[in-house]
Amino acid sequence: MEPGERRLIEALRAGDESAFMTLTGEYGPMMLRVALMYVSTRAVAEEVVQEAWIGVLKGIGRFEGRSSLKTWIFRILTNTAKTRAQREGRSVPFSALASGEADGEAVDPDRFLGDGERFAGHWGAPPRRWGPEERLVSAEAQQVNDASIERLPPAQAAVITMRDVEGLDAEEVCNALDLTETNQRVLLHRARSKVRQALEEYMQ
Amino acid sequence: MRLDRELTCAQLVEVITDYLEGALAPVDVERVEEHLVFCDGCTTYLEQMRATVAMAGRLRAEDIPPELQERLLGTFREWRRL
Ligand SMILES: [Zn+2]
Numbered sequence: 001m002e003p004g005e006r007r008l009i010e011a012l013r014a015g016d017e018s019a020f021m022t023l024t025g026e027y028g029p030m031m032l033r034v035a036l037m038y039v040s041t042r043a044v045a046e047e048v049v050q051e052a053w054i055g056v057l058k059g060i061g062r063f064e065g066r067s068s069l070k071t072w073i074f075r076i077l078t079n080t081a082k083t084r085a086q087r088e089g090r091s092v093p094f095s096a097l098a099s100g101e102a103d104g105e106a107v108d109p110d111r112f113l114g115d116g117e118r119f120a121g122h123w124g125a126p127p128r129r130w131g132p133e134e135r136l137v138s139a140e141a142q143q144v145n146d147a148s149i150e151r152l153p154p155a156q157a158a159v160i161t162m163r164d165v166e167g168l169d170a171e172e173v174c175n176a177l178d179l180t181e182t183n184q185r186v187l188l189h190r191a192r193s194k195v196r197q198a199l200e201e202y203m204q
Numbered sequence: 205m206r207l208d209r210e211l212t213c214a215q216l217v218e219v220i221t222d223y224l225e226g227a228l229a230p231v232d233v234e235r236v237e238e239h240l241v242f243c244d245g246c247t248t249y250l251e252q253m254r255a256t257v258a259m260a261g262r263l264r265a266e267d268i269p270p271e272l273q274e275r276l277l278g279t280f281r282e283w284r285r286l
Binding site: 015017020021024025028029032046049050053054057058105106107109112120121122123126127128129130136137141142145146149160164165167170181185188189192193195196199200 | 212213214215217218220221222225227243244245246248249251252253255256257259260261262263266267268269272273275276277279280281283284
């Protein structure tokens with residue numbers, strides 16, 4: 001366990017309010033997004049997050065650090081969310097949700113040359129370079145990026161948020177969401193492909 | 205997954221995440237890179253995927269809704285009293 005994390009855990013056990021605020025501030029938004037994959041409304045998702053924190057506080061005394069604190073917290077969250085979804089009568093298992101989101105193409109097939117052509121499967125309408133750099137780092141482009149993540153189906157949104165926005169590694173996301181490596185990668189691929197597409201439309 | 209010896213662009217865009225994630229077999233990495241050498245379209249596509257990932261990383265982390273933070277704090281204080 002890294003020293004910073006150990007200090008945080010000890011502070012939490014000791015009832016340190018600012019340690020708790022730091023943790024909830026850091027993970028809360030991501031927890032809400034993950035909870036929204038399982039339950040139907042924002043209000044219920046907030047309740048799930050609250051319930052998960054109760055679980056965290058109850059368990060923190062016994063937490064041994066075999067996984068990272070973050071992974072452990074997200075495990076508690078997904079378990080809480082699943083239980084709540086079942087009570088709500090929404091017992092769609094996440095794996096089913098995830099595989100339902102795995103279909104589709106990264107790029108519109110019409111942009112590639114058709115079977116009869118000499119270079120079938122190669123670009124007919126290739127992407128054009130995105131310049132200038134200033135446009136790409138503009139607040140407006142950032143908004144396009146943000147909005148396109150918001151529009152993704154819930155499992156894709158959760159995976160791209162955890163991986164690319166929050167910077168968790170693949171293993172952490174697989175553990176937290178109970179996904180296979182392949183499934184995680186497929187969801188990430190679908191998500192990134194759609195966000196790229198949205199940016200391309202904006203940059204043109 | 206095993207890739208054809210000669211990749212098409214349509215195939216490359218579907219394995220690009222596996223490529224970026226280091227999930228391709230070495231022989232398939234070579235195939236992707238051979239394709240990229242002569243294909244401007246796919247080279248641009250790869251640049252755009254990298255830019256897309258970088259942009260997501262620049263998203264300002266959302267703030268936790270204040271009323272939720274308030275509620276959580278209440279939960280915490282209750283727990284501390286136990
Ligand atoms: Zn190509």
